[in-house]
Amino acid sequence: MAAVRTSSEVAFNRAAIAAVLVATLIFLAPIYWIASTAFKPKELAVSVPPTVLFQPEVTPFIRLFTKRVQMQKPVDPQVYEAAPWWEKRIYDGGERVLKVGKDVQLSQYPDRFMNSLIVAVISTVLAVGMGTFTAYGFSRFKIAGEADLLFFILSTRMLPPVVVAIPMFLMYRMVGLNDSHIGLIILYVAFNLSFSVWLMKGFMDEIPKEYEEAALVDGYTRMQAFFKIVLPEAATGIAATAVFCFITAWNEYAFALIMTNRRAQTAPPFIPSQIGSGLPDWTTIAAGTFLFLLPVAIFTFLLRNHLLRGVTFGAIRK
Amino acid sequence: MASVALTNLDPASRAAARGWSDLTIRNLFIIPTLVFLIVFNIFPLIYSLGYSFTNFAANRSEPWQFVGLQNYRELLSDDHIWSNFVITAKYVIVSVAGQMVVGFGLALLLNRSFPMKGLITTLLLLPMMMSAAVVGLFWQLLYSPSWGPINYVFGLGDFAWLSNPDSALYAVAITDIWMWSPFVMLLSLAGLSAVPQHLYEAAAIDRAGWWYTFTRITLPLVSPILLIALIFRTMEAFKTFDIAYTMTTQPTAELIAIRLYKQAFQQWDTGKSCALAYIVLIMVLAITNLYVKYLNKVKER
Numbered sequence: 001m002a003a004v005r006t007s008s009e010v011a012f013n014r015a016a017i018a019a020v021l022v023a024t025l026i027f028l029a030p031i032y033w034i035a036s037t038a039f040k041p042k043e044l045a046v047s048v049p050p051t052v053l054f055q056p057e058v059t060p061f062i063r064l065f066t067k068r069v070q071m072q073k074p075v076d077p078q079v080y081e082a083a084p085w086w087e088k089r090i091y092d093g094g095e096r097v098l099k100v101g102k103d104v105q106l107s108q109y110p111d112r113f114m115n116s117l118i119v120a121v122i123s124t125v126l127a128v129g130m131g132t133f134t135a136y137g138f139s140r141f142k143i144a145g146e147a148d149l150l151f152f153i154l155s156t157r158m159l160p161p162v163v164v165a166i167p168m169f170l171m172y173r174m175v176g177l178n179d180s181h182i183g184l185i186i187l188y189v190a191f192n193l194s195f196s197v198w199l200m201k202g203f204m205d206e207i208p209k210e211y212e213e214a215a216l217v218d219g220y221t222r223m224q225a226f227f228k229i230v231l232p233e234a235a236t237g238i239a240a241t242a243v244f245c246f247i248t249a250w251n252e253y254a255f256a257l258i259m260t261n262r263r264a265q266t267a268p269p270f271i272p273s274q275i276g277s278g279l280p281d282w283t284t285i286a287a288g289t290f291l292f293l294l295p296v297a298i299f300t301f302l303l304r305n306h307l308l309r310g311v312t313f314g315a316i317r318k
Numbered sequence: 319m320a321s322v323a324l325t326n327l328d329p330a331s332r333a334a335a336r337g338w339s340d341l342t343i344r345n346l347f348i349i350p351t352l353v354f355l356i357v358f359n360i361f362p363l364i365y366s367l368g369y370s371f372t373n374f375a376a377n378r379s380e381p382w383q384f385v386g387l388q389n390y391r392e393l394l395s396d397d398h399i400w401s402n403f404v405i406t407a408k409y410v411i412v413s414v415a416g417q418m419v420v421g422f423g424l425a426l427l428l429n430r431s432f433p434m435k436g437l438i439t440t441l442l443l444l445p446m447m448m449s450a451a452v453v454g455l456f457w458q459l460l461y462s463p464s465w466g467p468i469n470y471v472f473g474l475g476d477f478a479w480l481s482n483p484d485s486a487l488y489a490v491a492i493t494d495i496w497m498w499s500p501f502v503m504l505l506s507l508a509g510l511s512a513v514p515q516h517l518y519e520a521a522a523i524d525r526a527g528w529w530y531t532f533t534r535i536t537l538p539l540v541s542p543i544l545l546i547a548l549i550f551r552t553m554e555a556f557k558t559f560d561i562a563y564t565m566t567t568q569p570t571a572e573l574i575a576i577r578l579y580k581q582a583f584q585q586w587d588t589g590k591s592c593a594l595a596y597i598v599l600i601m602v603l604a605i606t607n608l609y610v611k612y613l614n615k616v617k618e619r
Contacts, residue, residue, distance in 0.1 A: 170365070194355065269451070289455065300440065
């Protein structure tokens with residue numbers, strides 16, 4: 001902007017900043033709503049008018065992690081007194097925690113959460129590992145039909161998941177990979193690999209060729225130069241690519257819905273299935289959603305300078 | 319395929335003399351990825367192409383029969399399928415148009431310096447990083463008829479956004495606009511920050527008005543990147559499954575991907591669903607081709 005500003009320009013600028021703040025509040029309201037519902041007493045989650053400010057409690061998270069049943073009659077005061085604080089919160093709601101002997105029975109949520117973590121981490125490591133090598137190959141060597149190969153690689157990413165899922169479901173059924181972690185990991189690697197190649201190629205292209213050439217002159221082999229010079233230079237790019245792949249696998253729904261139902265089911269198909277019939281307990285669902293969204297929110301902040309690159313497959317950088 | 323393509327290396331490469339040759343390394347780095355993608359993406363598609371010419375049903379053990387092009391013929395003359403495509407087209411137009419307007423609008427507002435700009439921009443980007451299925455779930459809470467905050471704020475009483483046949487599709491589109499406007503905003507911001515400042519200074523010296531500056535300088539220079547955002551969002555909106563599937567069961571909001579899912583995994587009409595998958599696939603590949611073409615164009619600049 002020009003150094004001298006007219007008063008109308010200043011006013012316009014202020015109005016624009018005010019509008020940004022209002023827009024930000026509107027955009028964050030749904031996120032605030034789900035996060036706050038996770039800490040609400042049950043009756044406030046569905047109150048009319050909606051409750052904005054309240055005394056937060058962690059009871060929804062206790063319900064999220066435990067198996068419970070409705071109590072037919074009030075709890076024995078002695079049992080109540082002897083119970084730990086978190087169990088009292090469940091008794092307060094007219095329910096009791098199911099136990100086998102002394103062991104508290106956990107709900108399915110921690111299992112599903114772990115499944116998401118296992119599948120997302122392993123598929124990310126494989127997709128980024130393979131993608132880094134391939135991106136280096138495309139970045140440094142002459143390849144006939146390079147543009148076509150790269151288009152082929154990217155086009156696999158654009159396939160609608162349900163389209164790929166139909167034949168994969170049939171093939172997995174034949175080899176017994178349905179409802180298995182390995183089955184889901186393979187699908188997520190296939191899905192993320194093209195993304196990782198494209199993004200890493202952008203990062204590789206930015207590392208000057210002269211670095212390796214100097215190393216080759218000094219007597220390094222090409223492989224040594226790759227591992228000792230290129231990989232350390234590409235560390236930031238690898239980290240950013242990994243976070244993107246992790247988020248994609250973590251969020252994925254269609255494949256998980258179709259390929260898993262119990263043992264290997266991940267959180268995205270599980271969380272909506274909790275609604276079930278009747279009046280849903282929104283506080284518990286919100287608690288599960290909150291924990292599930294938390295890692296993504298943290299990663300978004302860590303990734304903030306690479307988001308543009310990530311969403312354009314490395315084509316556009318700042 | 320790949321090994322034929324990979325044959326002309328720089329003969330002057332010094333590393334060729336030591337350790338593995340560049341040719342070996344190149345093949346070692348590239349071929350596994352290509353093989354993996356062919357095995358797990360292309361082979362399944364060939365497999366389902368075969369099934370698309372049969373009456374195979376995955377939940378029955380009776381032998382299937384070859385039916386030629388019958389599945390394709392039936393699908394293309396099925397009014398139900400056409401209505402799914404019409405619903406999808408409506409959804410794509412409403413949600414992508416909404417995202418372009420809201421996203422570009424936000425970018426225009428953000429394109430100035432003010433305190434905490436970085437933090438606010440990152441906060442605005444949060445929705446697009448979230449799982450669409452989970453976003454669909456918690457918007458159900460927001461849209462709840464009697465006690466949902468949206469109806470309360472707008473004074474809509476117990477209007478049932480998601481179970482009303484007339485509004486279900488638009489309710490999903492609004493959620494999609496919320497989720498993906500940040501994507502358009504992010505790309506637009508990059509486009510806006512690349513417009514050379516001296517053009518604006520020259521316009522200011524000429525006393526050009528805001529509208530003139532906007533239509534003659536800003537818009538033409540940002541349009542290539544806006545086009546990228548438009549094509550990418552169109553492609554993604556066309557494929558939408560998660561968000562609509564978790565939000566509503568209304569037939570008026572049955573997008574083509576949901577129809578495909580139901581045909582394959584609820585009606586178990588496997589052969590026909592493979593044929594429908596191919597029809598969808600060809601449409602998606604056409605848009606992808608366009609997308610990559612423009613992406614390469616923008617990249618070269």
